[in-house]
Amino acid sequence: MRSKTVFQQEFKIKGGDFVNAGESSCKIRNILKEIGIDADIVRRLAIIAYEAEMNVVLYARHGAMYLFVYPDKILLKIKDMGQGIENIDLAMRPGYSTATEEIREMGFGAGMGLPNIKKNADVFKITSKVGKGTALEIIINLNGKNG
Amino acid sequence: MEKRKIKLSDIVKSFDLKVECSKNSLDREIEGGYAGDLLSDVMAHSKKGDIWITLQGHPNIVAVAILKELAGIIIINGREPEQETIKKAEAEGLPIMTSDLPMFELVGKLYESGVSGLR
Numbered sequence: 302m303r304s305k306t307v308f309q310q311e312f313k314i315k316g317g318d319f320v321n322a323g324e325s326s327c328k329i330r331n332i333l334k335e336i337g338i339d340a341d342i343v344r345r346l347a348i349i350a351y352e353a354e355m356n357v358v359l360y361a362r363h364g365a366m367y368l369f370v371y372p373d374k375i376l377l378k379i380k381d382m383g384q385g386i387e388n389i390d391l392a393m394r395p396g397y398s399t400a401t402e403e404i405r406e407m408g409f410g411a412g413m414g415l416p417n418i419k420k421n422a423d424v425f426k427i428t429s430k431v432g433k434g435t436a437l438e439i440i441i442n443l444n445g446k447n448g
Numbered sequence: 449m450e451k452r453k454i455k456l457s458d459i460v461k462s463f464d465l466k467v468e469c470s471k472n473s474l475d476r477e478i479e480g481g482y483a484g485d486l487l488s489d490v491m492a493h494s495k496k497g498d499i500w501i502t503l504q505g506h507p508n509i510v511a512v513a514i515l516k517e518l519a520g521i522i523i524i525n526g527r528e529p530e531q532e533t534i535k536k537a538e539a540e541g542l543p544i545m546t547s548d549l550p551m552f553e554l555v556g557k558l559y560e561s562g563v564s565g566l567r
Binding site: 319320322323324326327330344347348351352355407408409411413414417420 | 485486487488489491492496502504506507508510511512514515516532
């Protein structure tokens with residue numbers, strides 16, 4: 302039986318928009334706090350959403366995050382239209398990054414984004430097509446810790 | 449014995465920090481400290497209530513501080529935050545301060561005054 306959706310929302314992300322980068326993640330965090338999700342889970346989701354959102358801003362033309370809250374889990378999907386990832390194994394390696402020098406100087410592109418997402422997720426799925434884009438599917442189990 | 453709580457206003461005074469925005473939030477207590485310029489590192493390792501010391505001044509630092517519920521940000525080396533950064537931080541009530549000191553000196557002074565990275 303598929304569990305009922307408690308809440309769902311879409312957040313659009315614009316590639317290259319450094320001024321508003323992070324705002325969707327802040328909204329997601331506020332929503333989860335408001336629903337009464339456990340503080341530790343909100344903290345993990347905030348890291349995941351931020352890293353995923355920044356990846357879209359840094360490497361894609363545009364994309365979106367989709368937040369689904371179920372009674373027993375939170376599902377976060379991120380899809381972008383962008384350059385895609387050529388070698389996912391390499392992209393998952395801590396410290397590996399294709400970021401430009403300019404982006405690194407801003408403190409991004411440390412090669413920690415995807416590893417940080419995986420570390421904080423219970424389920425982590427990534428698919429990517431070079432020249433098309435990347436899709437992430439993240440699940441965090443609530444284990445009754447949904448306030 | 450319980451340690452005395454240090455507030456943002458205390459360190460502003462002690463270390464001659466310039467307050468760039470959110471002057472009304474300076475009575476916040478500092479629970480710890482984190483220093484770093486890599487945003488993913490700060491996202492991964494800073495803790496709620498930390499004062500964050502960095503040289504970054506672009507608007508994205510505000511999102512990081514809000515997401516991690518940090519007490520405030522100190523930008524070092526006499527660097528100035530961008531106007532957009534100040535605007536965003538002011539809207540969120542997040543204090544941003546600046547110091548002419550290099551990171552090593554400022555972190556050392558904060559540590560000496562009782563702010564620790566571990567807890």
